[in-house]
Structures are given as structure tokens and as C-alpha cells.
Amino acid sequence: MQKISRDILVEKAISMLENGDVCSVLGWRKGEFDYDITPAVFTDKDDIKNNFVWNDFCGANFSKYLVQKTRKAEGKILVFLKPCDTYSFNQLLTEHRFDREKVYAIGIPCEGMVDINKIKEITGDGISSIDCGDKITVNTIYGDKFDIDATNVLSERCINCKSKKHVAYDELIGDEGEVLESNRFDEVTKLEQMTPDERFAFWQNELSKCIRCNACRDICPACTCEKCVFDNPKSGVENKAAANSFEEKMFHIIRAFHVAGRCTDCGECSRVCPQHIPLHLLNRKFIKDIDGFYGEYQAGDEVGSRAPLVNYTTEDIEAADIFEGRDN
Amino acid sequence: MFKCSIDSLDKIFAEISKNATVYLPVDNDDGKAVYTKWENGVKWSNELNTVKSLKDFFFPQVENLMEFKVEGKNIEIKDIRTESEDFVVFGVRACDVRSFDILDRVFLVEPCDSYYANRREHGVIISVACTRPSETCFCNTFGIDATSPNGDITVWKTEDALYWNANTEKGKALLDKLNLDECDDSAVNEQKAKTAEIMKRLPLASLTTENFGGGKTDELFNRPEWKTLSESCLGCGTCTFVCPTCQCYDIKEFNNGNGVIRFRCWDSCMYSDFTKMAHGNNRLSQVERFRQRFMHKLVYYPENNEGIFGCVGCGRCLAKCPISMNIVKVMKTIGGND
Numbered sequence: 001m002q003k004i005s006r007d008i009l010v011e012k013a014i015s016m017l018e019n020g021d022v023c024s025v026l027g028w029r030k031g032e033f034d035y036d037i038t039p040a041v042f043t044d045k046d047d048i049k050n051n052f053v054w055n056d057f058c059g060a061n062f063s064k065y066l067v068q069k070t071r072k073a074e075g076k077i078l079v080f081l082k083p084c085d086t087y088s089f090n091q092l093l094t095e096h097r098f099d100r101e102k103v104y105a106i107g108i109p110c111e112g113m114v115d116i117n118k119i120k121e122i123t124g125d126g127i128s129s130i131d132c133g134d135k136i137t138v139n140t141i142y143g144d145k146f147d148i149d150a151t152n153v154l155s156e157r158c159i160n161c162k163s164k165k166h167v168a169y170d171e172l173i174g175d176e177g178e179v180l181e182s183n184r185f186d187e188v189t190k191l192e193q194m195t196p197d198e199r200f201a202f203w204q205n206e207l208s209k210c211i212r213c214n215a216c217r218d219i220c221p222a223c224t225c226e227k228c229v230f231d232n233p234k235s236g237v238e239n240k241a242a243a244n245s246f247e248e249k250m251f252h253i254i255r256a257f258h259v260a261g262r263c264t265d266c267g268e269c270s271r272v273c274p275q276h277i278p279l280h281l282l283n284r285k286f287i288k289d290i291d292g293f294y295g296e297y298q299a300g301d302e303v304g305s306r307a308p309l310v311n312y313t314t315e316d317i318e319a320a321d322i323f324e325g326r327d328n
Numbered sequence: 329m330f331k332c333s334i335d336s337l338d339k340i341f342a343e344i345s346k347n348a349t350v351y352l353p354v355d356n357d358d359g360k361a362v363y364t365k366w367e368n369g370v371k372w373s374n375e376l377n378t379v380k381s382l383k384d385f386f387f388p389q390v391e392n393l394m395e396f397k398v399e400g401k402n403i404e405i406k407d408i409r410t411e412s413e414d415f416v417v418f419g420v421r422a423c424d425v426r427s428f429d430i431l432d433r434v435f436l437v438e439p440c441d442s443y444y445a446n447r448r449e450h451g452v453i454i455s456v457a458c459t460r461p462s463e464t465c466f467c468n469t470f471g472i473d474a475t476s477p478n479g480d481i482t483v484w485k486t487e488d489a490l491y492w493n494a495n496t497e498k499g500k501a502l503l504d505k506l507n508l509d510e511c512d513d514s515a516v517n518e519q520k521a522k523t524a525e526i527m528k529r530l531p532l533a534s535l536t537t538e539n540f541g542g543g544k545t546d547e548l549f550n551r552p553e554w555k556t557l558s559e560s561c562l563g564c565g566t567c568t569f570v571c572p573t574c575q576c577y578d579i580k581e582f583n584n585g586n587g588v589i590r591f592r593c594w595d596s597c598m599y600s601d602f603t604k605m606a607h608g609n610n611r612l613s614q615v616e617r618f619r620q621r622f623m624h625k626l627v628y629y630p631e632n633n634e635g636i637f638g639c640v641g642c643g644r645c646l647a648k649c650p651i652s653m654n655i656v657k658v659m660k661t662i663g664g665n666d
Contacts, residue, residue, distance in 0.1 A: 031652050031657075032531070032532075032646070032654075032656055032657060032660075033463060033464075033531065036646065036652035036654075037652060038560060038651050038652045038653050038657075039560040039651055040556075040559060040560060041556075041559050041560075060651065065560065121359070124460070125376050125460060125461070125462035125463065125464075126460065126461065126462055126463055127463050128463065128531060141463065141526065141529045141530065141531070142460070142526075205357070209356075211380070211389070211565075211566075211569045211570075212389075212565070212569075213564050213565040213566040213568075213569050213596075214564045214565060215562065215564035215565075215566045215650045217564075218562035218563055218564040218650075219562055219564075219650055227600075231599070231600055231601060233601060233604075240578055240580070240593045240594070240595060240599075241389065241390040241580070241591065241593030241594075271650075272564075272566075272650035274379070274566050274569075274570060274648040275379065276358050276360070
């Protein structure tokens, strides 16, 4: 359950709208059920009163929306940011992707978001209501009731939460948290310990599930090219279909390379994948390697930081050392 | 009507497999149901439905259409089609069966799509009645009876038995070969009544199509709500690719060094280059692309197809959309039947 109540956020959003401090509010809109929340732009106070939601299903990261929304905005946009969202926010600012002056950012603490798929593994289909209290209480149309510990159904990225600390905001609601020691690289280590054949088989199996919907790319706050190379008919690599079984892997590997050093590990790619491919592991491998080669680096930690991959120093590790498997 | 015990299902699949490949929903390593080829030891999934629909069998995501070979001043055009083999898909839900009423009206009208037609001729669909629908189900809205699906053969599964009924000549020919015991339909009727009661309790049971259909273009096209509904749409292709009725495709060519292969692949109206032509793109914004998808299913398709809607209420887009925007929210907002 989230420590900050919805009402505090609603009150804040309405007062800022009414005072003319902001012209719109980026927030989570109530869905058809209790778990299918949609990112939304609110401009009306009654709409906020009735439809703004803040609960354990508000996983969506709004940072990327600011790229488009700030362009059209006539005034400021109020955006609510969870700690992990603030890293994407900073990274986008580092890349000059939106106008900071057009944003009023409110940091809000997050106790972790839950994964509806994990809940459904326990409850089965037919959910009629979900209440996010101390326990997550699920009722079904079949008359079953489940009380579930949120910790048992946390999203993968929240189990391995890297930070409860906000690295950007204009105003903070609630208490500030700390950067956490997480086990987020454990799965990467497991992959590293595999033989090349085993690792190939692992990714072959995972990436063969890809339906090439591009949801991972389209949600990714590091993927903000105006025209993606894979959408450009003139690029020669524009493809709506894989020419062979290796091509799906190529798409994901190229994307992982492209966001290397810029990926903040927000985990949105894996959250939205309709096929549940653990795409974040590709990015985490890069993060782990960069940490090993150049010293610990967290993308988005501060605005304007020079990422190791675009910042040459004479102390940089030599390619031969990397090839031999030595860390700096 | 015919009956067999659940335990004899493997024997039945083995029998059918003598003449045709059998596919059925099987759990993958992620616990999600995927149509998989039957062989000894393969277990029928308990999941309500497969992640991807049956559409893939008849209209695959990618298929090669023809090949061009160039030598000197000659171009040779090679027909690289192969005749489909006979196959049987078992365990198809009522919503997915209905999707073929929609797809057939696109692919089997003149000029008939011979690639699709070939697979339809060789495929037999064995449907299975639903007993535990999900909150995301709304097939009822489109007049589909989940308790008694169509298909070449319908199967009802109870605790320990399966009941079989043939609906088409193809289905009857297959069922005759299986030598099952004849039985009355009392157990099936009992199940149907029970499921029908559950269907009434579904959260989307009251969703109606009354404000949609042919002739509604002028009324709905310029509604201001399209903008807010599509506001956070990512423009990804998830909804279109998991949809059992989305049938738009692109035809492209691929130079493999020795010649050119012309292939077709699924396209998505959510993509920025969808139906892009020499003069440019006719839908420049995501609002227009988003509107196209729902107008197609709820207005244009019924207008051209005797009032039949282009959605079957399977609920896949409800479960899979990264931003949880979907046809139900569109129908309630634009149709005003909230």
C-alpha cells in the first residue's frame, strides 16, 4: 500500500490548476477495473476529483510523455514522479529532450508497484474488485476472496528497487528515501555464468516470443528519436517482419546498444512486453559492464553528467583488457 | 452428441494425428497458453485462452508470396506457394471462432486470397465451450454464445468427460472416424445454463453496440473524445497483433542477394507509416491512427458487412495494452453507454 494518500495528490493538483500555476496535470486515470490504469492529461478539476488514481497499480512512468506534452503546452505541466521516474526525468533533461521550465515536478514516495499478472496467478481470472490496503484484497465473480501480501506480487523491477530517493523535483510530498542496495544484477550474473551455448539458447527462447509490437521501444524513456531507424523506410533496415530467426534478436540487441549508458533501469520495457520477455536483463548487462569497466555510474543520477561511454579519459579501460575479461 | 472420458483425450489426438497435425493450447515456460503441436506427453492448458489468437494459423505474421529472379534482361517470377497440409486446431474459444466470420469476409470475397483460402480448406477447428470467463470477456456484446461456440466441432469439457458435436461436414467427417459413444445432451445443457448465469455477472455484461454500426461515420468521426482517449497511446502495435480480427497487412520486398522475395507481413494502423502512399501519409497524428482502429471495427466494417462488428470481445487488448486503453473504454466514452 502506498504511504501517500490519493487525496493529498488530488488536492495538490486541483489547487495548482485553480491558481493557474499549471495548465495541465499528468496523472493516472481510473480504468474499467481496479488495476487497468491509464496515463492521462487532466485539465479539469472535477475530472481529477473523480478519476485521478494513486495506488499500487500506478507503474507508468510519465517522464517520456513530457517530450511531446511540453512542446504543445502553453503553461506549466504538473507531473507526479516516483523515485525511479526521476532518473528518467534527469536523463531526458541531460539529452535536452524537454523544456524544464515548462514542468512542475512533484516527487512522491513509492512503496513498490504490484504486477497484475502475478496477482492473477494466485486468483485466476474473473477479478471483480481489488482493494490496495495493508493487504491486497481481491474479490472474484466466482465468489472467492484473496488477501495477498503486496511483497508477494511486486513487479520484478520493484523487488529489485534500486532507489527510493528522488533525484529531481520541484517539491517533495512525503518522506525522502535512500538509494538502496539491491540484488538487481543477480540474474545478470546467472546469465554470465552460463556457457555461450546455454546463453544463446536462453535468449533464443525468450526473443523467439517477440511479436515485434515495438511496445518496449515506444515506452522506453531512452528511446526518444523523432524517427526510429526501424520505422524509416529510407533506412534500409525498416522492417515489420523478421527476414530470419536471428533478426528479432538483432532488433533487441541493437536497441540495448543504443540505450547503453543512458538506460536508467526503469524497467518499463519488461513491464509492457505482452510476451513477458525479460528485456531489462539486456540493459542490466550493459549497466553492470559499464560499472565494472569505468566505475559505478547511474544514468539520470544528475543532469548533465558525462556518461562513461561518451566521455574519454586516459584512465579508460583498454579494449584488450575487456577482451581478456579484466575489470578496471 | 458424442462422449468420451477426459483420460482418452491423448488417444483421440493420436488417432487424429494419423491424418493431420493437431495443435492445442499448451502452457509455455512462462505459464502462458500457446498453440503447440500435439505429441505424446503434451498437456492441454488450463488457461482460459491463448496469448495470441488462432489468426496466425491462417494469416501468419509473415509469409513469402513470390520470388523474382533476374538474369540479363529476363525476370522470372516464381510461385513459391506450397499446398497447406491438413491440420486440426483443438481448444478454440467462441470469440476466436467468430473471428473467422470476420476474416473470411475480407479474404474469401473476390478477389479471393488464395494463400488464406488454402489454409482454411485444410484446417479443422474444434472449439471448446467456456465455463470460467474472465472479467475482460465481453463476447456477449457481439452476440457470441461462449457456452456453445461454433467451429467444425464443438466440445464441452466437464469434470471427467468431453462431449462432442459436429457442426459442419468437415467436422462430421472427422468425428465419424473417432468412434466415440453416443450420448444425450443433458450434461451439456446443465453446463450451458450454469455458464450463462456466470456470463450475466461479468463486469462488462451490459456493454452494448447500440450507438455504433454502419452509417455512424458522420456522427462519431469528429467527436472530441478521440483526443483524450488517444492522449497517451504509445503507437505500438500490441493491440493489433494480439487481436484475432485485425487483418491489415503490408506487402514488401526483400533482396536476398540472389533475387527478390515479395512477402507480406502484418501491419498496424497504430504505426506511423501505415497505408503510406506516394503522395504521403493520410493519417499524420496518433489521434487519427487511434480513431481509425476503432472506427474500422465499430463503424466501417459493419457498414460493409451486413452489420457485423469487427470485434469479438476476447479481451486480449484489455489485458495487453501497455497503457490500458482499449475498445471497451472507447465504446463507453464515444458510445455514451457508461
